[in-house]
Amino acid sequence: MIGLLAKALLTLVVVCGVMGGFLYTFQERLIFHPQPLKADHSFSFPVPFEERFIANGDIQLHSIRFPKENSLGVILYFHGNAGSLDSWGHIYADFAFAPYDLWILDYRGFGKSQGRIAGEDSLHEDALLFYQEAQAQYREKDILIYGRSIGTGVAAKLAADHPPKMLILETPYFNFVDLVGQIAPWAPEFLLRYRLMTNTYIVDQPFPIHLFHGDRDALIPASSSDRLSHLDSNIQYHRIHGAGHNNISAFSQYDRQLRGLLTVP
Numbered sequence: 001m002i003g004l005l006a007k008a009l010l011t012l013v014v015v016c017g018v019m020g021g022f023l024y025t026f027q028e029r030l031i032f033h034p035q036p037l038k039a040d041h042s043f044s045f046p047v048p049f050e051e052r053f054i055a056n057g058d059i060q061l062h063s064i065r066f067p068k069e070n071s072l073g074v075i076l077y078f079h080g081n082a083g084s085l086d087s088w089g090h091i092y093a094d095f096a097f098a099p100y101d102l103w104i105l106d107y108r109g110f111g112k113s114q115g116r117i118a119g120e121d122s123l124h125e126d127a128l129l130f131y132q133e134a135q136a137q138y139r140e141k142d143i144l145i146y147g148r149s150i151g152t153g154v155a156a157k158l159a160a161d162h163p164p165k166m167l168i169l170e171t172p173y174f175n176f177v178d179l180v181g182q183i184a185p186w187a188p189e190f191l192l193r194y195r196l197m198t199n200t201y202i203v204d205q206p207f208p209i210h211l212f213h214g215d216r217d218a219l220i221p222a223s224s225s226d227r228l229s230h231l232d233s234n235i236q237y238h239r240i241h242g243a244g245h246n247n248i249s250a251f252s253q254y255d256r257q258l259r260g261l262l263t264v265p
Contacts, residue, residue: 028117028118032109033081034082034107035082035086036110037111041112043089045090047066047092047096049064051064054105059113059114060113061105061108061113061114062085064089065101065103065104066089066095071099071101073100073138073165074143075101075102075103076105076145077103077147077151078127079104080151084110094249095262097259098259098262105127119194124157124158127154127155127157128161128162145166148171149219152169153173153197154196156169156198156201157201159205160205163207168211169198170213172225173196174227175197176195177192177197178199178224198228205232209236210237211236211238212238212258213238213239213240213248217244217245218244218245220245238257
């Protein structure tokens, strides 16, 4: 009996070890779902745009900028964990009214961006290079930072290090560890190589912070924004009634409130 119990415990330890090793080693495959594009891929948007490549050592990061006449600055946009600029580029329509250029970056391995994400530092390093590229063209006080879903933690960290005119986070998590704890409570926290501590990045900041979250979000619960909004008095929470994780822009409440933030009186 003791022998059988010992074998069962050993088997459990081995299984847990294998699962833990898989979780630690293949986190990028579990978190990110990029759509690679060929180097000669041709984009089609019904408004003016330009492709920009940003060098990071031996790799090139790809971005698309949607310029505006008489622009007052730029919105740097950090998108979600899947797809590429071929699909994300269409969010230009959500900002068509705004007197700001819109500039969107594809993470490593997404779209035409080369390389691969190899840890959280990769994301922050590329975000900084993106910001520095923008700094060469825009004044710091005219730069707004916008993050969506996985991009909210990246955007928040960049804003904490380089204060923008405004930080807007759409469907943010309290922090990534907290989110994983809700989605996969069985995953040991010490194995998580991605932390993305949004809750610490947005405290005691000199710039306005706005959170947008659908109250029917089944992926990142709206309670995340509820909790974030209570961390500081300069954080404003826009709860979009009836919206889920991927359809906030379809709601007139989102459009109305976004216009209120980005339209100059």
